[in-house]
Amino acid sequence: MDTSPFVLDLAEITLADVPLVGGKNASLGELHRHLTSAGVRVPHGFAVTAAAYRYALEEAGAWPALEAALAGLDPDDVDDLEARAARARQVVLDAGVPPRLRDEIAPALDRLRRTYGPGLTLAVRSSATAEDLPEASFAGQHASFLDVHEDDLLSSVSQCFASLFTARGVHYRHRHGYDHLSVGLSVGVMKMVRADLASSGVMFTIDTETAHPDVVLISASWGLGENVVQGAVEPDEFYVHKPTYRKGHRAVLQRRLGEKAVRMVTGTPGPHNVATPEEDRRRFCLDDREVLELAGAAIAIEDHYGRPMDIEWAKDGVDGLTYIVQARPETASTRGAATLERYVVEEHGLVLATGRAVGDRVATGRVRVVRSTTELASFRPGEVLVAETTTPDWEPVLGQAAAVVTERGGRTCHAAIVARELGLPAVVGTGDATTALVDGAEVSVSCAEGDTGHVYEGAATVHVDRLDLSDLPRPRTGIMVNLGNPALALRTSMLPNDGVGLARIEFVISEVIKAHPLALLHPERVSDDEERAAITSLIGPAQDGAAHFVGRLAEGVGMIAAAFHPRPVVVRMSDFKTNEYAGLLGGSWFEPHEDNPMIGFRGASRYAHPAYEEGFALECAAMRRVREDMGLTNVVLMLPFVRRLAEADLVLERMAQLGLVRGQDGLQVYAMCEIPNNVVLVDEFAQRFDGFSIGSNDLTQLTLGVDRDSELVAFDYDERDPGVMKMIRLAVEGCRRNGIHSGFCGQAPSDYPEMAEFLVELGIESMSLNPDSVLRTTRIVLDAESRLLAATGTDAGR
Known part of the structure; x- marks a missing residue:
């Protein structure tokens, strides 16, 4: 005869008692016994054991009827499953709660009453002996009853016993190979937490x-x-x-x-x-x-x-x-090893538009032509966004698109940069997309066929080749990622990588903060009533624009830094141009008009300037919160578009005044190397910074005098031009000569294997790539390092 107890106080139970009290009660008992001293608060209570459940059925002579109810069960016959489960539950309900079990429950209930006083109500929860286990959770299969008055406790216990035979529970056990009659059920009785x-x-x-x-x-x-x-x-x-x-x-x-x-x-x-x-x-x-x-x-x-x-x-x-x-x-399936995906288009419809391909994916969706921001509200998730061009204001919608097609722009325009970060295929610089593509028509956007992207009529037939790279060795050259969207940080960090080489805060500002920092600080200077009301609504009840900006920016950067911790995360301070700042909520009231904002009031020139110094102070406050309050000291700060030495000195002094002192608490400050003057004066700049990140987009543009956003001169934009490559060589050699970090930030190593090989030969310390390029480029870098070592017996500049 089973001599197991019928009632146990939770404080008497450990994980070893699963066969007696089930997984749920055993875990709660374990917490009671071992973790209350660590601040884990668990309601007091007791368990009616699985032995009590079996005793109740034995006393009623219910086992044969229960066995008959389930004999010949076909779990795939829904009607039969429901009927048999219902009969089984009724058998258990008819068994009731025998007198001996009632007598053992009474004193346990009295102890709870004395602990919590009058007004006690109860949570009565099932705990099966094959529940909440590492290999099978059974969560939600059985009944629980909340806010139960003590007079209704016995009825609730009986109903919990019967819930062992819910149709879903029976089906789940059958699928996992558990015998229905050997599984027992315990009932947990605790103080009701008045949630x-x-x-x-x-x-x-x-x-x-x-x-x-x-x-x-x-x-x-x-x-x-x-x-x-x-x-x-x-x-x-x-x-x-x-x-x-x-x-x-x-x-x-x-x-x-x-x-x-x-x-x-x-x-x-x-x-x-x-x-x-x-x-x-x-x-x-x-x-x-x-x-x-x-x-x-x-x-x-x-x-x-x-x-x-x-x-x-x-x-x-x-x-x-x-x-x-x-x-x-936690029993949810975890993600497997990183894989390299290659999309292959097998069949496709007529070519409706072509342009420069961004990314290496294929997507199908219905066209949505958007001609201005006023039409963004009509966009629906999963559509193909077609526009003349895009701006940071559009980034929330871009995140919902299946693909992006623009008439204007080159491989490094806004639409291209954001699409890469989001993992979307984008075809840019088509010239005629808004007229060639019709609203509502189904199209396939392919960027998997080389440098030219295609928009095909209808749904293309595509397959994806996947290569398991779980054993991919790490190259000596650091492979880092470009990332601006905090929502992608955790997923992206699981790729083989050495950190974040470029975290763009513009994405957080445009998508999460949404308003110009000065408009948040001075909404009274926004003369448009509708815009001012929108800013007030955005800030919320606190009515503190500074707190909104600092809090949201710190959270965005913090998520990226935490995802990659303890690997370095290089956070570039804001690099909006004036037209992009003006596009933020309230921004037009604080930004001047510039005919050529690409080389205007942007980057470091803004930070200590009276027109933006308050905004920069907010950025610095957010970075201090990330490093000091959150403890994410793996954040490295980077200044963009530093034109002159005097400008560098001024900004570094201003940062120190705002509590960000280079070298203090391990703070490193990098500069983007994207202006020819950065290369010409590399030795002097190196005395002021801990590293250079060579920004190939702007360095190519300014070396060759090519507008990188103009499709008319896109043929002249090429990072492989001898002049650009010489600039890169001089920068890397200057970094090595001065003992500071050299990194490369740009798409060129992904697009052109020969550029990756060139950087390896130079001895570049890291390359920062968009996530969709990391695995492919890692292979290229490994091959280049292997060839270099075989040919010379050295690691080039290292």
Whole structure:
């Protein structure tokens, strides 16, 4: 006869008790016993054991009827499955709760009553003996009951027992090979955490989309947690970086406000959804202190279990405390090894337009011609964006496009740069796309056939060749990535790489911040009522434009820095041109008109200038927050378009005044090498900076005198021109001579293997590439290094 106890206090339970109390209760008991001292708060309670479940069926003589209900089950016959599961549940319900079990539950309930006092209600939750295990979660298969009055406890326990035979539970067990009658069910009885009066949600100690191991992802919504678990609401989301948290830094890495349209509350007829008041939808349901407390609990739980965890939490609206109500191993599939993808077009329709190909992908969608920003609202996700040209204002829409086609621009125009970062195929400089392509027509955009991109009529037939590069060796030359979109940071960081060579903050400013920094500081100087109202709405209830800018920029840069930590992340300070700044919300009131903004008031020339010094101060405040508060000291700052030595001195002095002192706390400051004067005076510039990143786009433009955005002279724009290559050689040699870092930032090594080989021969220390080029170019660099070593026995300039 089984002598196992029928009721156990959670504090008596460990993970070894899974066969007796199931995975959920065993995990809660483990937390009670070992982690309360680490700040993990778990509601008190007890477990009605699986032995009690079996005893109840034995006392009622229910096993034969249960076996008969499931005999001959065909799990793929939905009607038969439902009918048999219903019969099995009724057998268990009819068995009820025998007197001996009632007698053992009573004192455990009395202990809970004494602990929490009058007004106690209960959470009654199923815990199967094959649940919340590393190899099978069974999450959501069985019943739970919330806000249960103690008079209804026994009925709820019986219904939990019966829920072992929900149709979904029966089907899940059959698929995983579990015997229905050998699986037992325990019931957890705990104090009800009144999340219906506050908030609740889930958190993972790994990024669920990319399997990045260094973050805690917390999802939160008002009310009971079922809405978050089932995906019924768009929750708030918070990221916390584990390595810096462990070092003592307490900062939320990134937060995203969810819509939270409904909240689940208790009451008649049980838990149900009500509309969330507008003021609650517009605010986060956790403050930073609560987020960090939850993250600390998650890290402690992961450390104890030694594996990524999936955790449910709830905040009590009565006592204001957050509780862990479930913890199980994270069982979502993780991403495999990095692969190299090659798109091959097998069949296609008529050629409707051609231009320069950007990226190496193929996409199909319906055409949406957009002639101005006023038409962006009509764009729908998955369409092919067709335009004369694009600006940073369009970047949120670009992120939703299947592909991009423009009439103007070259390989390094805005549309091309952003499309590469987003992993989209783009055909630029077509000359006639807005007339050649018709709204609503299905087209395929191919950038997988060389330098020329094609827009084909209809859906092309395409296959993708994938090469596993999990064992790809690392070259001596650093292979870094260009990245501006924080949403892509975790995914991109999983590629084989040596850090971020160019983090463009313009993407964060245009997509997340959206307004000109000076318009945020001085909305009263924006004379247009509609624009001023939009700025006020953007800032939100705090009405603090500086906090909006600094907070959002710090979060964007912080996410990129955290994703690649501890590898270096080179963050370029803002390099909008005046026409691009003017395109930001409120920007036209603060920017002058320039006939040639490409070589106008941009880059370092703005930073200490009275017309923008307040804006630069905000940028510096954000960078200090990333490095000091978030602890992400892998951030290297980089100044773009530094024309003269005096300008460099002025900006570095201004940065020091703003708390960013080169050399202090390991801060390195690089400069873009993109102006011929940077090369001519390389020795002098090298005394002021810790490294040069050779920007081939502008260096080629200014060396050859070619407008890189003009398709009319695109044939004259070539990084392989002997003059440009000599400039690059002089820059690399100057960096080596002065002992500072030399990097290359541009598309040329990806587009032209001979350029990658040239850089390897020079001894360049790193190349920074767009993510879609990293794996392919790594192969090229490895081959070049191997040939060089075989031919000379040396690593060139190293």
